[in-house]
């Protein structure tokens with residue numbers, strides 16, 4: 001893997017597999033932005049990466065995916081630097097959290113895992129296209145297979161009684177795969193390679209949501225189970241593969257769904273439903289326009 005002079009953004013790059021992804025991109029000479037919600041959690045990560053890799057081009061970019069205005073500001077802050085953008089890893093996520101809404105009134109697992117990343121990606125898209133060959137990597141989960149039969153039930157997304165928190169996570173992770181499919185279609189004819197993946201079952205802080213939901217009595221059980229989980233170093237391999245492997249371009253791998261370690265598999269029916277993917281795109285675009293105004297995407301399709 002060689003990333004000389006490449007610029008990368010990793011959302012949620014301060015911990016878990018996002019941290020490893022950011023660290024390895026930096027180690028291989030990419031200029032890396034850790035896009036995270038908390039300065040207090042991101043700055044130690046930036047310093048640790050600099051220390052471990054002996055590379056200085058690692059920066060914190062303030063991004064709270066729970067707020068569309070924060071997402072917009074993050075994109076604007078990055079774009080103001082007039083840098084290219086070769087690699088965007090949409091990695092940040094929350095799982096099975098208690099029902100809450102984002103500051104824009106969107107159910108938070110769907111808002112953080114999908115809507116925030118949808119907006120962030122589209123605002124950065126002109127730069128990503130201008131920097132091609134470039135990559136967009138959407139970190140999903142095999143938990144998408146737990147979505148209800150209709151896939152994403154748009155009208156029930158904000159209903160606290162409609163689903164369990166696991167099913168809300170499943171729908172948000174299905175959204176990551178469907179976003180990849182529709183974005184890939186719209187990127188046809190460009191040298192932007194957009195893929196999604198399940199990284200494995202990994203020992204990270206992702207279990208925070210489950211504990212917040214059901215209590216700390218789960219911690220000893222999670223500790224025992226996590227003896228069988230992948231390490232973050234191994235868990236980051238599939239997204240690093242999608243972000244950097246020359247094979248992605250050599251084999252023209254686009255709109256695909258990867259599993260550990262860098263293997264392409266066919267998703268189940270819901271994960272390749274092109275009609276649902278288009279419906280999700282329109283729904284997401286309209287929802288964001290409703291919150292931020294009609295001209296929010298005016299430059300995204302340039």
Ligand SMILES: NC(=O)c1ccc[n+]([C@@H]2O[C@H](COP(=O)([O-])OP(=O)(O)OC[C@H]3O[C@@H](n4cnc5c(N)ncnc54)[C@H](OP(=O)(O)O)[C@@H]3O)[C@@H](O)[C@H]2O)c1
Pocket residue numbers: 011012013014015016017018035036037038041063064065066090091092093094095112139140141142198199200201202203204205206207
């Ligand atoms: N671990 C697994 O077994 C597993 C399995 C399948 C898929 N995944 C996926 O892998 C990705 C990375 O998860 P992980 O396992 O590394 O979990 P993690 O250790 O909990 O890391 C999640 C990252 O997302 C960030 N984040 C959460 N909410 C955010 C927000 N509102 N704005 C910006 N950043 C936010 C977190 O920031 P803070 O540190 O500030 O909270 C953290 O940096 C997720 O998309 C997850 O769905 C993980």
